[in-house]
Amino acid sequence: MRFAIALLLLFTFSHGLKAQIELESERDKDGNVIIYATNTAAIPYTVLVDFKTLDNLISPGGSTAMAVAMPGRTSIFRLRPAREGQATSYNYSYSYAKGNMYGKTKVDPVYLIPVASGQMVKAMQMTHIENQLKPDERNNDYVGVSFRFDEATTIVAPRKGVISDLNMSYRAKEGEFKYDGNENFIEIYHEDGTFTKISVLKEGSQKVNLGDEVFPGQALAESAGENYSSGPHVRMSTMKAVKSSDGKLRYDIIPVKYATETGQVEIPKVLDLLVIHPQEIIELEMSKRDKKRYAEQRE
Numbered sequence: 001m002r003f004a005i006a007l008l009l010l011f012t013f014s015h016g017l018k019a020q021i022e023l024e025s026e027r028d029k030d031g032n033v034i035i036y037a038t039n040t041a042a043i044p045y046t047v048l049v050d051f052k053t054l055d056n057l058i059s060p061g062g063s064t065a066m067a068v069a070m071p072g073r074t075s076i077f078r079l080r081p082a083r084e085g086q087a088t089s090y091n092y093s094y095s096y097a098k099g100n101m102y103g104k105t106k107v108d109p110v111y112l113i114p115v116a117s118g119q120m121v122k123a124m125q126m127t128h129i130e131n132q133l134k135p136d137e138r139n140n141d142y143v144g145v146s147f148r149f150d151e152a153t154t155i156v157a158p159r160k161g162v163i164s165d166l167n168m169s170y171r172a173k174e175g176e177f178k179y180d181g182n183e184n185f186i187e188i189y190h191e192d193g194t195f196t197k198i199s200v201l202k203e204g205s206q207k208v209n210l211g212d213e214v215f216p217g218q219a220l221a222e223s224a225g226e227n228y229s230s231g232p233h234v235r236m237s238t239m240k241a242v243k244s245s246d247g248k249l250r251y252d253i254i255p256v257k258y259a260t261e262t263g264q265v266e267i268p269k270v271l272d273l274l275v276i277h278p279q280e281i282i283e284l285e286m287s288k289r290d291k292k293r294y295a296e297q298r299e
Contacts, residue, residue: 020039020040020041020045020096021037021038021039021040021045021047021069021094021096022037022038023035023036023037023038023047023049023076023092023094024036024038025090031080031081031084031088032078032079032080032081033057033077033078033079033088033090034075034077034078034079035049035075035076035077035078035079036073036074036075036076037067037069037073037074037076038069038072038073039069039070039071039072039073039074040071041071041098041164042071042162042163042164042189042210042211043071043098043099043162043164043189043195044068044069044070044071044099044100044103044193045068045069045096045097045098045099045100046066046067046068046069046096046097046098046099046100046101046102046193046241046249047066047067047068047069047076047094047095047096048064048065048066048094048095048096048097048243048247048248048249049061049064049065049066049067049077049092049093049094050063050064050092050093050094050095051063051064051065051090051091051092052091052092052093053089053090053091053092054079054090055087055088055089055090056081056082056083056086056087056088056089057079057080057081057082057088057089057090058079058080058081058082059077059079060077060078061077064247065077066101066243068100068101068102069096095248095249096249097241097249097250097251098164098189098195098241098251099189099193099194099195099239099240099241100193100241101193101240101241101242101243101249102193103190103191103192103193103194104192104193105190105191105192105285107284107285108257109159109190109192109256109257109284109285110159110257110258110259110264110281110284111158111159111196111238111256111257111258111259112156112157112158112159112216112217112258112259112275112277112281112282113147113158113258113259113260113273113275114147114155114156114157114158114198114220114234114236115147115149115153115154115155115156115223115234115275116153116154116156116275117217117275117276117277118274118275118276119149119153119274119275120149120150120272120273120274120275121147121148121149121272121273121275122147122148122149122270122271122272122273123145123146123147123148123258123267123270123271123272123273124145124146124147124148124267124269124270124271125142125144125145125146125267125268125269125270126143126144126145126146126235126237127143141253142253142254142255143237143253144235144236144237144238144253145235145236145237145267146230146233146234146235146236147233147234147235147236148230148231148232148233149223149232149233150231150232151232152202152222152223152224152226152232153222153223153232154219154220154221154222154223155186155198155201155219155220155221155222155223155234156216156217156218156219156220156277157188157214157215157216157217157218157220158188158196158198158216158236158258159188159190159196159216159285160190160191160213160214160215160216160285160286160290161188161189161190161191161195161196161213161214162188162189162211162212162213162214163186163187163188163189163208163209163210163211163212163213163214164187164188164189164195164210165185165186165187165197165210166184166185166186166187166206166208166210167184167185168184168185168186168201168203168204168205168206168221169184169203169204170182170183170184170203171203172203172224172227173227183199183200183201183224183235184199184200184201184202184203184221184224185197185198185199185200185201186198186201186206186208186220186221188214191285192240193240193241194238194239194240194254195238195239195240196236196237196238196239197236197237197238197239198220198234198235198236199234199235199236200223200224200225200228200233200234200235201220201221201222201223201224201234202221202222202223202224203224205221205222206220206221207219207220207221208220208221215282215286215290215294215297216277216281216282216284217277217282218297237253238253238254238256239251239252239253239254240252240254255267259276259277259278259281260273260276261273261274261276282294
């Protein structure tokens with residue numbers, strides 16, 4: 001059986017690129033150096049600062065420090081003099097990754113299958129693109145799930161979050177394909193610092209905008225994939241920023257649990273499912289205010 005293919009994208013950003021995050025520093029009257037982050041996005045970013053020089057200054061994280069830059073301009077580090085009355089100097093570079101690496105939720109999240117309730121889907125773990133590019137080698141890294149269905153359908157939010165990125169302007173090529181890296185997508189950021197990317201969507205069909213808050217089951221866009229050899233489908237991956245063993249930031253794609261008729265499960269290699277959207281899962285991460293807004297939207 002032929003499995004769907006996904007490309008594992010690891011994003012790294014560094015000082016000097018056109019930044020989503022920009023750092024600047026100021027000295028206060030006591031000689032402390034305050035480092036500020038300006039985050040132009042609607043969601044938090046994790047920032048890693050590598051101090052190349054720290055003369056007579058103490059960093060809260062040593063020569064390599066990490067912080068979370070919330071939207072807007074916020075103070076992320078305070079460097080204090082080690083010895084008063086002596087000269088200080090500092091120099092640094094930085095990198096950053098989308099999301100709050102330290103984010104948590106009060107409950108273990110459960111995801112809806114991102115199509116309308118009552119439909120049948122074939123859920124399949126995707127395989128790494130390297131398995132097609134290098135058939136003599138095997139990469140078993142988890143890269144997400146493909147949901148296949150018989151005909152085009154509405155794609156819905158699998159979990160509460162904020163629309164953190166989208167690209168819905170790509171016109172699909174004609175013919176049969178296995179993978180296209182330019183596919184339209186919508187990305188949702190979640191409270192625990194993770195974000196979910198849903199791709200293979202119909203051009204211009206988005207029903208949400210950047211920065212919108214969405215609830216589980218809310219319509220996002222229309223599906224695509226008719227030009228694929230596997231037929232209509234969407235691809236879904238959930239990622240979180242982590243610090244790797246080499247000290248750099250990267251994204252890990254993580255397995256998640258889905259609500260099904262038989263309970264909450266991680267998708268195995270292949271599974272045929274009747275899609276259900278249990279109300280308790282829809283409301284799992286909602287506050288009282290969220291539940292009120294959700295009820296108003298459904299009236």
